[in-house]
Amino acid sequence: MFWFALLTSMFALGLAIYLAYFVLTQEEGNERMKEISRAIREGANAYLKRQYTVIAIFFAIMFFLMLLFSYYKLLSPVTPFLFLLGGFFSALTGFIGMNIATRANVRTTNAATQSLNKALRVAFSSGAVMGLSVVGLSLFAISLSFAYLTNVFNNLGDAASALLAFSMGASSVALFARVGGGIFTKAADVGADLVGKVESGIPEDDPRNPAVIADNVGDNVGDVAGMGADLYESYVGSIIAAMILGFVALKNSSAVLLPLTIAGCGIIASIIGTFFVRSGEKTEQHILLLALRRGIISAAIIVAFLSFIIFKLQTAVPFNLFYAILIGLIAGVLIGLTTEYYTSSKYKHVKELAKSSLTGAATTIIDGLALGMQSTFIPVLIVALSTITSYYLAGGFANFNLGLYGIALAAVGMLSTLGITLATDAYGPVADNAGGIAEMSHQKPIVRKRTDALDALGNTTAATGKGFAIGSAALTALALIATLKTLVPNLGLSILNPALIAGLMIGSMLPFLFSSMALRAVGRAASQIVEEVRRQFKELKLLTTNNRPNYARCISISTREAQREMILPSLLAIIAPILVGILFGVEAVFGLLAGALSSGFVLAILMADSGGAWDNAKKYIEEGHFGGKGSNAHKAAVVGDTVGDPFKDTAGPSLNILIKLMSIVALVFLPLIIRFALIG
């Protein structure tokens, strides 16, 4: 089982290298295109460099503190090093994903001058590089670390528990990447739009706009690096939680290694799935969507089939746990579809939202918020039912720990197809960038039409991807909380314990406080970009002369602001569980985590779906409905879209990581909390 996991992970990495090679050998197009692409790449690298510097400082401080704590026996001595390792691998995937994405964008534009299918292949291959790197590196690092730790501890359970520090490292990088990337991308986007489109009336992606490159950089740092780090962390977290819970429940090596094996099956399935992704030359959305969906669905079926065989081949883990994996797989697909239903203009909700723009911005906002609130119903029900059914089908009636193992396996099952799900997701920003490059380098209309078709498709996959990311984060956080319980098996944890109730209330509030910080950060950063763009328009006379805008300045402002603003919310996530634990006891930590999970999950869906729906309602109006571009309805819809931007791309997705990171922090720092707790 161990070798299977290690081999598939190396196979994934090999294929990722091959696909990267395929992408890099494509033509880049003419000089103008190269120049734009270079500017985007340089901006992205500059951002990444700065971000990694901040993260490195943070990791250095944490590493030092952890060494200190482990000296006083409050942490395991391997914890600081695994923490570093987890952070390093997460950062590495971000680096790989962004590098390939910023090289694939211009090649996609160039491929689109030849054919739609070719452009899709290039863009999707770069997404697959990211997807396969994430799953490959995760599985590789976890397998090897686990093998090493087993030797150190001579005990599978302790070895698996030690891996939590790895997960915390990954989680910390993910939070910085999500929050920082989210602030960067929306500050640049809102800034570019407000001055460019709204004030000056120039089109989107117009090269005269000084923030236009920053906007394109933002797509990469937010949607590629941020999303990748987010799902990397869910993937790692769910596997490690399942390994620990498997040991607690069954005390045998098969139960511990099973999650790694399922992940290996997922890698094989994802690789096969990618071969199903190809299109003809029709730009109709549903045909293109089918091309991507074919890949995901085939992968899910293959995972189910391979898992079935693995369960049948062994006897150490009860067969019933197979159902938990199946439930996770199905739930992942269903949640993605729900998100699409509420945010696509194909269905009634977005159409009605577009109609409400006829009566102005206020009704657009109210309706959009109501839509987002309503859209939380089905995903919450899906996750709640998955929790109960995977618990009971796994055998929770007879054995509590076996039930918890079932919940964790459901999370592993949901995330097993991450290789291809993330590929369809990371492909989106590449297509978006490709469109921008086509616009800026004045390509023929057919090229722009093709890249637009791919971009629109990317918006749909981004919506389903967000639903998937939120749902898997919720299940992973739940598995982590269950793991925490196994560390303090004798604690009562009644829901009526006053400390737990107080923790629950505080936990329910934290996602709101965190979101408020993220929203305000975007507002502040965007207003700086607005001022800079206005200044450049005026001083360099960009609209009336041929002067070149100073793109780098906008990038550097966004970068600086994003780094500054991401620190406070990130610290909140790390300090809250420790502080609450010390003040009110470990019971309160459970309340805090459960409260943050349940309210953060709901709020994340609300923000993703309201934001996505506003975006698509605006596009629907731009297609000519309800008065089309420039009408009053369109103006109202633009207000909705602008509100939705930081919702769906900054605050909302960061909540996924908030709930996971808080759980991980509680797990890693539990000895410290118990040692210094004032109550209990």
Next chain:
Amino acid sequence: MFWFALLTSMFALGLAIYLAYFVLTQEEGNERMKEISRAIREGANAYLKRQYTVIAIFFAIMFFLMLLFSYYKLLSPVTPFLFLLGGFFSALTGFIGMNIATRANVRTTNAATQSLNKALRVAFSSGAVMGLSVVGLSLFAISLSFAYLTNVFNNLGDAASALLAFSMGASSVALFARVGGGIFTKAADVGADLVGKVESGIPEDDPRNPAVIADNVGDNVGDVAGMGADLYESYVGSIIAAMILGFVALKNSSAVLLPLTIAGCGIIASIIGTFFVRSGEKTEQHILLLALRRGIISAAIIVAFLSFIIFKLQTAVPFNLFYAILIGLIAGVLIGLTTEYYTSSKYKHVKELAKSSLTGAATTIIDGLALGMQSTFIPVLIVALSTITSYYLAGGFANFNLGLYGIALAAVGMLSTLGITLATDAYGPVADNAGGIAEMSHQKPIVRKRTDALDALGNTTAATGKGFAIGSAALTALALIATLKTLVPNLGLSILNPALIAGLMIGSMLPFLFSSMALRAVGRAASQIVEEVRRQFKELKLLTTNNRPNYARCISISTREAQREMILPSLLAIIAPILVGILFGVEAVFGLLAGALSSGFVLAILMADSGGAWDNAKKYIEEGHFGGKGSNAHKAAVVGDTVGDPFKDTAGPSLNILIKLMSIVALVFLPLIIRFALIG
């Protein structure tokens, strides 16, 4: 103790009658004023009649079902009758409050022609009638019912438990009143403003606007009847929960009767407090505010003092429980002040929100939502800390049930000054109406200035009142959940029970689903009013001729829509706990209630504070800041205000009742849930 409670309640009712007599003997003013006031009163009565018809049908069905269940021993035989009784008294207080308010409005206008203090006295007296009726009728009905039930059951615990059905009756009426009234008032308000102020440019309260009377009616049905029923229910619920928990913890009659006694002290304190409310002739807000606040603070101090004496006079209840009451009193005042801090234009948050209007509607919305999210931090912390401290100070360390009793007493303490808190709250709409009548009857500027000063004061007290209502609802709901626990003492209720976790997730989602229904309902109802006002403007040529608008039609449309739209969300609150209980077991019900409490509490604060802040930011701009009336900033602020209207006056306050009603329903229907539960 029992006689003390009964006597004070009768004393409160006596004083209410006296104050009502005082109000009714004031002059009504000239014919025009009388005519307007009559129109408002008739509209309000028409609304109430229709609402009570719907409620009567609902109660008839519930009564029949309850009889059926009690025939099959799934409910106590007294339950159906107590349910009716609770509903009847709640409806009665609504009727009294609205009747006095709609008679006091014109008398306040007339008193304002003479002096500010006189106008304040009239308006405040009418509020006091409402406040004293609520506390008087509650205490009267609970005391007598309890005396009767003690005879029936021969057991104090069973008698107190039977009272829960009374609470459920009050709760059901409250939900209808809050949701229906909230929809009515905001549909009329938004409808009147959109066509009147925005489209036609006529001032607020212009008599040519056909929706203007409906708007004034709405202030009464939403803010008087709705708020009154809400707090009536909290008051009743907290007292009954404390009685039951007192019995469980100490098994003596003093512990059961103590909550009634504290409520009696609160009545005396409130009555004394009202005498402190009087003003000079200065219209400065902080002086007027001081007049009201003096009343509330004195009342709180008096309650603390009287409770201290009562605790010292007896030995059956440990003195430590006095601290729980003190904590509740302090928490109530603090939460109200926090709400004011975040929603008053005196402080920085609203000023910054007003400034964000300079960059348009989108930034206004983002900033307002961020403000509301941030504002949840302190109130949640206050309630969480109150929960822990009242539990431990009461002796929860040694005795779990004593700790729960402490939490319930904190709720009773917080609500003990309801007589005067509600008076300052119910006074607001009367002042608002008085201003409308002054405008419509073309009074001298000084009159309008005085009523405006009183109205602005009303907005402040409405904000603190909302905070108080939310905080007390959270503590009351918590006390009710604790009560539920005592009915199933052997249930484990671990936070990691999968059914409980699933319930927690679903519960966290319900306030969002419920809010979405309420927001959409307001939108639909408002659009009907918009169409009707547009039609009348056109067909009756209201703006160019002297034709009289058809006020009654707007009232009747609002009424009809409110009744229709309030049914679905109300059923959700009643069905959800029963359905979840039957499907997933009693553990899931605890999760559901805890989830709804924690997320509903946060969401309610967010909505109240965002809404209040948008409202006051708009008024701040209208005072001449950032460009003043008619500027682009003002237009953006109006969008914020319009979004905030259904937030703060419909969806937000209804959540208070949602969380309480669901808890009560679970308590009353527990035997039914246990009997038919599919799991557990």
